[in-house]
Amino acid sequence: MSFGKGCHLHLIDGSAFIFRAYHALPPLTRKSDGLPIGAVAGFCNMLYKQIEANKGPDAPTHVAVIFDYSGKTFRNEIYDKYKANRPPPPEDLRPQFPLTRDATRAFNIACHEVEGFEADDIIATLSRQAREAGGRCTIISSDKDLMQLVGGGVEMLDAMKNKRIDADGVREKFGVGPERVVDVQALAGDSVDNIPGAPGIGIKTAALLINEYGDLENLLEHAEEIKQPKRRQALIENADLIRLSKQLVTLVDDMDLDFTLDDLELKAPEPEPLLSFLTEMEFRTLTKRIADQMGVEPPAIEVSAAPVDTPDAPPFNAGKYEWVKDVDALTKWIERIYERGYVAVDTETTGLDTMRVDLVGISLSVEAGEACYIPLRHKESAGDDLFASDALAEGQMNFDVALTMLKPMLQDESILKIGQNMKYDAKIFARVGVDVAPIDDTMLLSYALHAGLHNHGMDALSERYLDHSPIPIKPLLGAGKSAITFDKVKVADAVPYAAEDADITLRLWQMFKPRLHVEQVTTVYETMERPLVPVLAQMEMNGIKVDRDVLSRMSNNFAQKMAALEAEIHELAGRSFNVGSPKQLGEILFDEMGLEGGKKGKTGAYATGADVLEDLAAEGNELAARVLDWRQLSKLKSTYTDALQDHINPDTGRVHTSYVIAGANTGRLASTDPNLQNIPVRTEEGRKIREAFVADEGKVLLSLDYSQIELRILAHIADIDALKQAFRDGLDIHAMTASEMFDVPLDEMTPDIRRKAKAINFGVIYGISGFGLARNLRIPRKEAQGFIDRYFERFPGIRTYMDTTVEYAKEHKYVKTLFGRKIHTPEMGSKGPRAGFAKRAAINAPIQGSAADIIRRAMVRMPEAIYGMPAKMLLQVHDELIFEVEEGAVDAVTKVVRDVMEGASMPAVKLDVPLIVDAGVGVNWAEAH
DNA sequence: CTCGTCACG
DNA sequence: GACGTACGTGACGAGT
Structure with a gap:
């Protein structure tokens, strides 16, 4: 049958199908070899649904799926920035493109793409041919760029909403009829496709102008007559860009095609090629459904193809x-x-x-x-x-x-x-x-x-x-x-x-x-x-760029102070010794000076940790106090101001850390060579080191961090209404905990009470113990235990969470994060002190791990989100991401990054609490944090 | 190569 | 009844 009156052509926008399928489905992979296959699965389902939905009286007589040709099109030659904002397709989608062509052919549907052109051009050409032959054409797509084709028997169909779009629908969207759509698009431009248009003019204004002046050329010729100065200027100054834009948005409807409408005649799918394709893709459900519908036996899907068991793997040679x-x-x-x-x-x-x-x-x-x-x-x-x-x-x-x-x-x-x-x-x-x-x-x-x-x-x-x-x-x-x-x-x-x-x-x-x-x-x-x-x-x-001079000056400064302290320390000790040796220091303090203090097991050396020295210093021991000062400087100098300089790459002038993806059991990253996740921040002196981490000229550092992410996750996982509500209300969570625990109204809160509550909140995340809290707060153990009892009384859900988590870990020997990450806990159920460790680790892992999952998800999405923006992601510090951004783009980048971070749990997990991200900007990391 | 110490979240 | 205890990391210097 030759295409003509009474015929009905369906043109499916293949690329739209693919992307819709890709984003709608989880990242499925083929079981036998891990080939990413989710988009193909979704594509097949959509194609199948499309066929089934169109079997009625309005059934098409001709069907084709039209794809974009990968690579540059003639539009890039006209305008090199055309679609330059588009990120490249995701890595796991790329191998699926050819497979969707195979799928289309397997369904016995014509499938076309043409080098140097977009699918839209082919669709334009075919729809014109169909119209001129006196037939109908339905374009299955919701892409507004295709709306210019509507009219004279050509309509669009939004397959998702099952909504037909005719000339009235186009008018609704663009304010003008299909024949003037390109004029409006040329004026309004399109940031997604990088169509310049006229600045300050959107679709609404464009439609207004076109309706007033009839068409674009007439409008441009009479641009001087426009009353509003802004618009007049925009049109006059950008006339060439606007004409270029029109050229870009106008679809080519007279391509030379090496096939005709008759070649697109609808044919019933053949069971053999279709089912063998679906089997090869290992789509169980779809294979069975289609086989049943065709009345044939569904072929078995054997998933043992390559890997699975390899008992016959040869010995190493x-x-x-x-x-x-x-x-x-x-x-x-x-x-x-x-x-x-x-x-x-x-x-x-x-x-x-x-x-x-x-x-x-x-x-x-x-x-x-x-x-x-x-x-x-x-x-x-x-x-x-x-x-x-x-x-x-x-x-x-x-x-x-x-x-x-x-x-x-x-x-x-x-x-x-x-x-x-x-x-x-x-x-x-x-x-x-x-x-x-x-x-x-x-x-x-x-x-x-x-x-x-x-x-x-x-x-x-x-x-x-x-x-x-x-x-x-x-x-x-x-x-x-x-x-x-x-x-x-x-x-x-x-x-x-x-x-x-x-x-x-x-x-x-x-x-x-x-x-x-x-x-x-x-x-x-x-x-x-x-x-x-x-x-x-x-x-x-x-x-990240590091200023060597800043570090070097600090090193010298530290060296001087340390020398002075060292002399003072030797004076106090009565003799010279290596201040950096815990062993020698212990002997001086506890043997020679005869202070109270105990040995620490294995090596027989005295413990001289900060906690021990702080206690001595509090009792008035000058030596301990000076050693503490010396230690802080020594740490800063050796680990940071000295060592960091050696990590500056001579070619780039920057420090390139290495992240260990599979290091921390909980899903956190680790940073090595150098570790940029432990750059000082807690003390004034140490924080200065962050001033050496700088942005390149014309740029700034932008830091965004999750606020209280672990406590929010705890509130969600343990399902604590009071905590969840407090987060929703944007309350100070530590103050709120304090108020709840100590019966102090929020407006009478003191810093000290809040500090205690904060310590308890953190303790909960770590698997609290009376001993640990007592040590942290430097209060009697009994008092600490009292706090904990009180806390569990007020938030009984936390205790339930801890108990069920420990039970789960005992039974399965692993725990899971909100996103399904498994963290094995093999020590669970062992005896002795290890049992306590394992228990607390099991309580902490889902919380710390879920937070790690969330920032991982944000990071994975970040390159696409900031694509085309003058911004680079540089560092991750567990709940913080640091970017280097061109000064003028800070606000735009902040918005995009914040959106990605705050929405990172979606759609997999809908948290009961909001995720809040704080941002900071500066020429160096100290300012940005 | 291990240990103690201390920097970070 | 005693024992040891906050969770997760990496880098440094001392001392074996």
């Missing part, structure tokens, strides 16, 4: 690993990787500082027992050679050739790159211009599965799960002063070591990946571990 020396050998590996769809990757470098080391070689593995090493920059001479030469060793590919060959594979959306601690390798690759994606990380898989049970380093995992001790690196590099870097290792020695790491990584992945579902931590891994890798890698590469 380092002799079997391949030394890749030339293009032919590497080509073969790349071909195998494409056959497989995944590869384990590991990089060897000249050190551990990712910002400075060189890439020395790359290892790959696609199957247990089979791995290769591609040496690239090994030096000629071996370690025993006295004069190491700079010449490259034999048997290595040219560095650039190898990278050029590997780069497309490493960046290919359809190839999963598996690594152990991929953040490290991703940073190394980023420095040679390769953006590795998508990735899986065995360290993070283990973290999601086993947090609390053991560490997640490769050696430990290999021993524990593969019963294999990896080849140690020590014999290759040596130790101490004579240690060499990996590029000095003989290639023949490097091959088995390096290739084995890839082999181990692959085997661990095969073992761990299927366990995610079994342990119900897929969502944890997919939303809070894996997507964090590129985010943290970027933050670490950003670094």
Whole structure:
């Protein structure tokens, strides 16, 4: 049947379907290999619903799904900033694009995209053809850019709201008929697509003007006549931009297409290709539903494909690993990787500082027992050679050739790159211009599965799960002063070591990946571990600018004060000794001066901690007081003002910390080399160090932190009405607790009573004990216990929470955060003092862990949220994020970041309390905090 | 390499 | 009845 009168064409906006599906569904993955599949699932469901919903009398005769071609379009040539604000699609969505095309074809529906054009242009062209042939056309989309096409038998249909949009609907939205929509859009512009338009003119004003002057050209010609000076000026000054905008928003409706309307004729889906596609995607429910509807037997979905059990994994054999020396050998590996769809990757470098080391070689593995090493920059001479030469060793590919060959594979959306601690390798690759994606990380898989049970380093995992001790690196590099870097290792020695790491990584992945579902931590891994890798890698590469001179001046200052104190201390002690030695200090205080004090078990040394010295100082001991002063300065100098200077990268002038994703059992990050999560703030003197952390010229540091996030989570989890209400009312929570506990009205609150309540609030989070609170508040233990009893009396829900949590931990040997993170508590139920530790850790973990989850979720969403804004995320300090922002953009960035942070629990968890984020700005961190 | 100490949330 | 006790981290210097 040739398309004509009586025919009805349905054009589905494929990209809109994909994004809607992606955002509507959790990040599902294919069970057998972890391929992200949520958007495809949603897409198929929407397509199927669309088919089912259109079987009535108004059924289409012709259907097509139209997609955007990935890449630049002709509009970018007209205007280079077109859609430049659009963030790139999420990493786990990209591999799903081709699959949605496959899905469309599997449903036996025509599917088209054209290079250099947008889907909207194709839709415009087809709808015009349909109209001219005398038929009808329904565009299934709610995109306002398509509204210009409505009329003359062309309508739109919002599939979500099931609402048809005709010419009246367009008038409602734009204030003008479809034929004038582009004029209004050209004037109003569009910040999402970066259409400039005229400043200060929105849709309302634009419609008003167009209705008054008939069309855009006439309006521009008569712009001088406009009464309002602002509008007149905007139109006159921006006439060219407005005409350009019109060009951008006007859809091309006369494309040369290599298919006709007749090719889009609706055909019934064929059971075979459709069901085999759905089975391949492992969509159980949909496969069954469609099979039933077609009246055929649903095919079985066997999920044992690749990993699951690998009882026949071959034993480790380092002799079997391949030394890749030339293009032919590497080509073969790349071909195998494409056959497989995944590869384990590991990089060897000249050190551990990712910002400075060189890439020395790359290892790959696609199957247990089979791995290769591609040496690239090994030096000629071996370690025993006295004069190491700079010449490259034999048997290595040219560095650039190898990278050029590997780069497309490493960046290919359809190839999963598996690594152990991929953040490290991703940073190394980023420095040679390769953006590795998508990735899986065995360290993070283990973290999601086993947090609390053991560490997640490769050696430990290999021993524990593969019963294999990896080849140690020590014999290759040596130790101490004579240690060499990996590029000095003989290639023949490097091959088995390096290739084995890839082999181990692959085997661990095969073992761990299927366990995610079994342990119900897929969502944890997919939303809070894996997507964090590129985010943290970027933050670490950003670094934060540190002013060396500020630190250096402080160091000198501290050194002088310390010298003076040291002399004073020696004077008081009656002899000279090392003030930094707790052992010597203890002997002086307790033996020579004969003060009261006890030994501390294991080493037999006296305890001289701050608490001990403070007690002595309070009794009037001058020596103890001076040592405390000295210690504070010593700490600040050695750990901060001195050490920090050594961490300033000479190339960037910035300090690049490294975040440990799988370090803390609770889900918190840890910061190392240097630790930027413990920069002083509590004392005036220490806080000055933060003045050395500065923003680049023209920029400021912006700090946003969650207010009382752990107490809010406690209020939510333990379901304490009084606390929840207090947070909703924005009350001072410690004062409110104090008032409740000590029967003091809020307006009679004293700082001291509030301080006690604050200590109790924190104590609760940590699994309070009378002893601990007594020590913290320096009050008699009995009194502390009285406070605690009173607290539980007033908030009985807290006790219930603690009891049920401990019971849960006893039974399951793990606890869970609000977002499903499991924290294992293997010590639970053991005897002795360890029982107490385990109990308190179990009480604390869901609280601290949920807070950690929330900021992780915020961080994962941040790059997209601030995309296109002149802002960089630099640091995370547990409940605080620090950004470097161009001065003029501070307000805009603050709003966006605050929204993301305050909404980070959604949609997974709707908290009963609001999350509140405080913001600060300054030229340095001291000001911003 | 372990311990004591102390910086942070 | 005694025992040890706030939760989670990392870095430094001393001393083995």
